[in-house]
Every structure is written in structure tokens, then in C-alpha cells.
Amino acid sequence: MSKKRLYISADIEGVAGVVSSEHTTPAGFEDQQAREWYTAEVLAVCEAACEKGIEEIVVSDSHGNGQSLLIDKLPDNVQVVRSWPRPLCMMAGVELGDYVGAMLIGYHSGASDMRGVLAHTLHGGAISEVRLNGKVASETVISAATAAHFGVPLIMVSGCDAYKSKKAPVQPATKFTYVVGDKASVAAVKKGVAIGEAVGYGASFARDLGNTPPNICHPSYLSKQAKAMARGEPRLSVKVLGEKEMDALGMHSLLSVGRGSVQPSQLIVMEYKGGKKGDAPYAIVGKGITFDSGGISLKPGASMDEMKYDMCGAAAVFGALQSVLALKLPINLVCVVAAAENMSSADASRPGDIVTSMSGKTIEILNTDAEGRLVLCDALTYVQRFKPKTIIDLATLTGAVIGALGNEASGLMSNDDGLAKTLINAGQMSGDRVWQLPLWDDYAKQLKSPFADIANLGGPGAGTITAACFLSEFVKGQTWAHLDIAGTAWVKGADKGATGTPVGLLTEYLMGL
Structure with missing residues (x-):
């Protein structure tokens, strides 16, 4: 009898507390703290799943180069898909089969959602928007569709507030088409x-x-x-x-x-x-x-x-x-x-104080x-x-x-x-x-002061x-x-x-x- 297996795709950018690029890039001064938050959320899901009888878990570390999770803190029955690039991108490993379900942890909104934290497309530097069946699709939608393609039901999504029931209207990015006639023009466009x-x-x-x-x-x-x-x-x-x-x-x-x-x-x-x-x-x-x-x-x-x-x-x-x-x-x-x-x-400081600036000029603080x-x-x-x-x-x-x-x-x-x-x-x-x-x-002339070289406030x-x-x-x-x-x-x-x-x-x- 096969073991009960769970698939998780996790991204650091929708984790609680992550609000800027300083949390999500290796050079960011708060990157290590964010990695701990990220790992803690994934760990909590893994532990809860194991308590309910899940025997094996495959986690796709789906942020950046795929090396954000602190894998030494995860249970022994967890396998982590790391590194980049991957044919299935954030859903790498879902094709390996026979999962009871898929969970998306730490996901965020798409680039067109004005309320999301760190909202962007799969690759913001190269892709302005992705559409499925004519509708703008965020990473969440793309990952859910990928899971469905391999017959894996989506059972949970967590992340930033982009998943509120009331969302801002979709505002698709503008598309640009460049038509150039020679190599010199191509270089100028680039x-x-x-x-x-x-x-x-x-x-x-x-x-x-x-x-x-x-x-x-x-x-x-x-x-x-x-x-x-x-x-x-x-x-x-x-x-x-x-x-x-x-x-x-x-x-x-x-x-x-x-x-x-x-x-x-x-x-x-x-x-x-x-x-x-x-x-x-x-x-x-x-x-x-x-x-x-x-x-x-x-x-x-x-x-x-x-x-x-x-x-x-x-x-x-x-x-x-x-x-x-x-x-x-x-x-x-x-x-x-x-x-x-x-x-x-x-x-x-109080109104009426007089301070001396680095230049040597004295300033009367009126306000x-x-x-x-x-x-x-x-x-x-x-x-x-x-x-x-x-x-x-x-x-x-x-x-x-x-x-x-x-x-x-x-x-x-x-x-x-x-x-x-x-x-x-x-x-x-x-x-x-x-x-x-x-x-x-x-x-x-409005800045003249009877007590200092200059006042910090003029007339009305x-x-x-x-x-x-x-x-x-x-x-x-x-x-x-x-x-x-x-x-x-x-x-x-x-x-x-x-x-x-x-x-x-x-x-x-x-x-x-």
C-alpha cells in the first residue's frame, strides 16, 4: 500500500511579516529573519499534516533560487525541491505523482492587484501579465492550474491579504510593441x-x-x-x-x-x-x-x-x-x-528656542x-x-x-x-x-529674527x-x-x-x- 503523500509549494513573499525586498533578497539585512518566519510557517503545516496521518511531504522551495527554507529545521519525512531553473517553476515536483492534495504556502497577489504585499508576476522583469482562458492569472491561479493538470486537488492557500474576498478591480499592465527596422534601432530600444x-x-x-x-x-x-x-x-x-x-x-x-x-x-x-x-x-x-x-x-x-x-x-x-x-x-x-x-x-524643542547650526548661524525656532x-x-x-x-x-x-x-x-x-x-x-x-x-x-526679509541670525518661519x-x-x-x-x-x-x-x-x-x- 502506497504512503499518504502531500505536496507543498511555498514562497517567502506572502509570509506574515514580509513587507519589503530587504526580507526577500540574500543581500537584504532582514533576509535571515524572514527565512526563519518562512520556515516556521512551512514547518507548522508539515507538523499538522503529519498529525493527520500524512507520511511523506514534498516541499517546493519556490522563492528566488529555491534556497530560502532552513531545511535542517524540517522533519525527516520532508523532501525539499531546491535550486533553479525548473520546468514546472513553482510547482516543481507535483508531477511526481500520487499526492492526496497540494497546499500553496506564503503566496502573494499578482501584479494587477493593488492591495497585495510585494505583488508581481512570475518574473516581473520579463513578464507583465499572464492570462488563462482570457483572464489575468496570478501565481496562485497558475500553480492551482498546474496541480489540476496532474490530478492533484488544491486543498489550501495561505499568504498575504491579496486573498480577501473583496479585491480591487484588475488593472492589467500596459502592453508595448516595438517595430524596428535595423540593428541600430534594436540597440537603442534595449x-x-x-x-x-x-x-x-x-x-x-x-x-x-x-x-x-x-x-x-x-x-x-x-x-x-x-x-x-x-x-x-x-x-x-x-x-x-x-x-x-x-x-x-x-x-x-x-x-x-x-x-x-x-x-x-x-x-x-x-x-x-x-x-x-x-x-x-x-x-x-x-x-x-x-x-x-x-x-x-x-x-x-x-x-x-x-x-x-x-x-x-x-x-x-x-x-x-x-x-x-x-x-x-x-x-x-x-x-x-x-x-x-x-x-x-x-x-x-520648544517654540522660542535658539540653536546653533553647523554653519555657525543661529536659528530661532518659532514653530x-x-x-x-x-x-x-x-x-x-x-x-x-x-x-x-x-x-x-x-x-x-x-x-x-x-x-x-x-x-x-x-x-x-x-x-x-x-x-x-x-x-x-x-x-x-x-x-x-x-x-x-x-x-x-x-x-x-520675512525670516529676520530680533534674537538670532535667522528664524525658521516666515510670514503667513x-x-x-x-x-x-x-x-x-x-x-x-x-x-x-x-x-x-x-x-x-x-x-x-x-x-x-x-x-x-x-x-x-x-x-x-x-x-x-
């Missing part, structure tokens, strides 16, 4: 696809960071992301300045923002050396306020959950750097992220909710030690930019019209539209411009531009989330250097 893939990956990385909940994404989390990016990348080096190092450098403006939080502030410095040795780098600086309560100047409770997006400037820096790495651009680039959490506590400029001014001062050719900072800096431009364009302010025009053109090419606002001295009008005027005081003699992305960094509504803006613009700009 180059364009490679650029699009690099920008898409960078923007997706920025979205993932922006969407990560603030109890996970804090300054130390961002520094770990930077270090993970540098692993195996000889052109990229990372330096993280803690609060003691920043204090020694006189960065008391940045440090004042994080005083109310238990999460330590950090300055994350990422150097990419893809150009000639000795060539001056270009610099990108991002605001990384991982959660902004407003501090003592507390924000209203409505929509405060969206203040996790106050680090989307930093997320875009990470995303642009990811694109640069993928494209291997022949430039030198310095990326600086000023990371802090703006919370209210007994030790938090603790105008904190982005306080972290950026020290980051802008710090990055000048690299003697960059240009500096671009980006931040979800002011709500006023939404009043001026809505959610259709980011605000651009610069002390160099040539740089501004280049960024406008890059925005038009990439779809990250920007609109230039003036930086006249008339606006800067032109808030986006006065914020940029504040930053301009810390980049004297530099070719500099500021992008206020507060209106474009995320979308609201049922499908709310980070947009990845302006990774495309930054990549387009850097490709043209």
Missing part, C-alpha cells in the same frame, strides 16, 4: 528598456521605503538600508554619523529636531564613485523625517498617519542612487540623508513643525566638504506648495537658472513635473518660497536647487501610497551629466 527598468526599480524602492510604517522605518532603519545597498557594491561606501558625531560637528539644528524622540537621529552619507578619481561629485540631499508629529507645535490628528511620508525626500535619494547603481553611471555622487523623528516630549529645514540646513552645510559641482535637496517641506501647485507638480527653487532649466527639462522627460518659483530677497504667505529662502542661506557660493515634493510624494484615497517622485527626474538629470 538601452531604453534598461534605463526604464533601472528607473522603475529605483522608484519602486523609494515607494517601498515611503510606505513602510513608522514603527519600523525610523532613522536607524534607513541607515541599515544604506548599508545593505553597499554590500557587494565596490563603488559605494556608506558612513553613518550618530548623535555624538553630529554634536562634535556642531550640528545642533538637526539634533534639535530629534530631541523629543527615543529614536536617535542620524546623518547617512553614501558616496558613489563611478567617475574619474579626483572629479568633483554631484550631491543630493534628502529630508528623512521618519515621522512628523509636529513636535510641541503638534499637528492636528486628522491624517497624521500620512506623516510617515515625511521621509519621502530621503526615499527618493535612496531610489535615485539605486537607479545610478543599476545603470553604472560614470559620475561621482554624494547622497546625504538627514534622518530624525519629530516627536513631542518633555525634552523636545517646531517647521523642522525639515532645520535638519536640511546642517546636511547642506556638511555636504559642502565634498566640494560638489551642484547640490540638489529634496523634501516634503511645506503644505504651502500644495496650495500653490496642487498635486500635479513639485516646487522648484534655485540660485542658478541654468540648473533650474536642466531640472525642468529632466522633469518633462521623466514625467516628474516641476514648476519654478522665485527666490527674491523680498521674501527672505509664500511659505514654500520662504522655506527655500531659509535653505539658501546655507548654500552661499554653491550651485544649488531645492525641490519641494510635499504635493507629489504620495497620493491619498483608497489606493493611497508613496509615488517614488522624483526618482525619474533625478536619474534623468544624472544621466545627462
Whole structure:
């Protein structure tokens, strides 16, 4: 009499707790933890099956290269199908026959499902969608159909919330057909696809960071992301300045923002050396306020959950750097992220406090909710030690930019019209539209303080411009531009989330250097 056998196809991407690529790639700093979660779910199913009389179990380790399960933790009666490629892909081994049933563990949604975690197709880099009988089919549907083909009944599916009874409408990916007449055109198309893939990956990385909940994404989390990016990348080096190092450098403006939080502030410095040795780098600086309560100047409770997006400037820096790495651009680039959490506590900064920035300028804090400029001014001062050719900072800096431009364009302010025009053109090419606002001295007058060199808040009008005027005081003699992305960094509504803006613009700009 044959033994009772069970077939399991398992994927790490739909396991509880797995929310980003850092959980699912060998280079990810949380990969080992995710592998333990993954193994624990498979083990629980195996143990329960054995209790019900199953004698042999075949498990297809179906993520990546098929080597994610910790096989030494599985029972002796479990056989694991490992390695890649396989003719039956995620269902390798189901053809070996005579199973009582098949279980799909840790599965996730298809690329067209907007609610799934880590949703994608079987091979997101090559396949936009798969259809069975004219309908879009996710990995779950494909695997179920494969099991049915071999006469194995599907008895259980587990995974992310893509399996809710109420799903978002299917939104199939757009199809592109290229018709070319010569080899030169084919090469150009391939180059364009490679650029699009690099920008898409960078923007997706920025979205993932922006969407990560603030109890996970804090300054130390961002520094770990930077270090993970540098692993195996000889052109990229990372330096993280803690609060003691920043204090020694006189960065008391940045440090004042994080005083109310238990999460330590950090300055994350990422150097990419893809150009000639000795060539001056270009610099990108991002605001990384991982959660902004407003501090003592507390924000209203409505929509405060969206203040996790106050680090989307930093997320875009990470995303642009990811694109640069993928494209291997022949430039030198310095990326600086000023990371802090703006919370209210007994030790938090107060309106009326005066702090001394790294530049030596004193700042009167009139409103603790105008904190982005306080972290950026020290980051802008710090990055000048690299003697960059240009500096671009980006931040979800002011709500006023939404009043001026809505959610259709980011605000651009610069002390160099040539740089501004280049960024406008890059925005038009990439779809990250920007609109230039003036930086006249008339606006800067609003920042005068009777007690300090400058105040961190202007008058009731032109808030986006006065914020940029504040930053301009810390980049004297530099070719500099500021992008206020507060209106474009995320979308609201049922499908709310980070947009990845302006990774495309930054990549387009850097490709043209």
C-alpha cells in the first residue's frame, strides 16, 4: 500500500511579516529573519499534516533560487525541491505523482492587484501579465492550474491579504510593441528598456521605503538600508554619523529636531564613485523625517498617519542612487540623508528656542513643525566638504506648495537658472513635473529674527518660497536647487501610497551629466 503523500509549494513573499525586498533578497539585512518566519510557517503545516496521518511531504522551495527554507529545521519525512531553473517553476515536483492534495504556502497577489504585499508576476522583469482562458492569472491561479493538470486537488492557500474576498478591480499592465527596422534601432530600444527598468526599480524602492510604517522605518532603519545597498557594491561606501558625531560637528539644528524622540537621529552619507578619481561629485540631499508629529507645535490628528511620508525626500535619494547603481553611471555622487523623528516630549524643542547650526548661524525656532529645514540646513552645510559641482535637496517641506501647485507638480527653487532649466527639462522627460518659483530677497526679509541670525518661519504667505529662502542661506557660493515634493510624494484615497517622485527626474538629470 502506497504512503499518504502531500505536496507543498511555498514562497517567502506572502509570509506574515514580509513587507519589503530587504526580507526577500540574500543581500537584504532582514533576509535571515524572514527565512526563519518562512520556515516556521512551512514547518507548522508539515507538523499538522503529519498529525493527520500524512507520511511523506514534498516541499517546493519556490522563492528566488529555491534556497530560502532552513531545511535542517524540517522533519525527516520532508523532501525539499531546491535550486533553479525548473520546468514546472513553482510547482516543481507535483508531477511526481500520487499526492492526496497540494497546499500553496506564503503566496502573494499578482501584479494587477493593488492591495497585495510585494505583488508581481512570475518574473516581473520579463513578464507583465499572464492570462488563462482570457483572464489575468496570478501565481496562485497558475500553480492551482498546474496541480489540476496532474490530478492533484488544491486543498489550501495561505499568504498575504491579496486573498480577501473583496479585491480591487484588475488593472492589467500596459502592453508595448516595438517595430524596428535595423540593428541600430534594436540597440537603442534595449538601452531604453534598461534605463526604464533601472528607473522603475529605483522608484519602486523609494515607494517601498515611503510606505513602510513608522514603527519600523525610523532613522536607524534607513541607515541599515544604506548599508545593505553597499554590500557587494565596490563603488559605494556608506558612513553613518550618530548623535555624538553630529554634536562634535556642531550640528545642533538637526539634533534639535530629534530631541523629543527615543529614536536617535542620524546623518547617512553614501558616496558613489563611478567617475574619474579626483572629479568633483554631484550631491543630493534628502529630508528623512521618519515621522512628523509636529513636535510641541503638534499637528492636528486628522491624517497624521500620512506623516510617515515625511521621509519621502530621503526615499527618493535612496531610489535615485539605486537607479545610478543599476545603470553604472560614470559620475561621482554624494547622497546625504538627514534622518530624525519629530516627536513631542518633555525634552523636545520648544517654540522660542535658539540653536546653533553647523554653519555657525543661529536659528530661532518659532514653530517646531517647521523642522525639515532645520535638519536640511546642517546636511547642506556638511555636504559642502565634498566640494560638489551642484547640490540638489529634496523634501516634503511645506503644505504651502500644495496650495500653490496642487498635486500635479513639485516646487522648484534655485540660485542658478541654468540648473533650474536642466531640472525642468529632466522633469518633462521623466514625467516628474516641476514648476519654478522665485527666490527674491523680498521674501527672505520675512525670516529676520530680533534674537538670532535667522528664524525658521516666515510670514503667513509664500511659505514654500520662504522655506527655500531659509535653505539658501546655507548654500552661499554653491550651485544649488531645492525641490519641494510635499504635493507629489504620495497620493491619498483608497489606493493611497508613496509615488517614488522624483526618482525619474533625478536619474534623468544624472544621466545627462
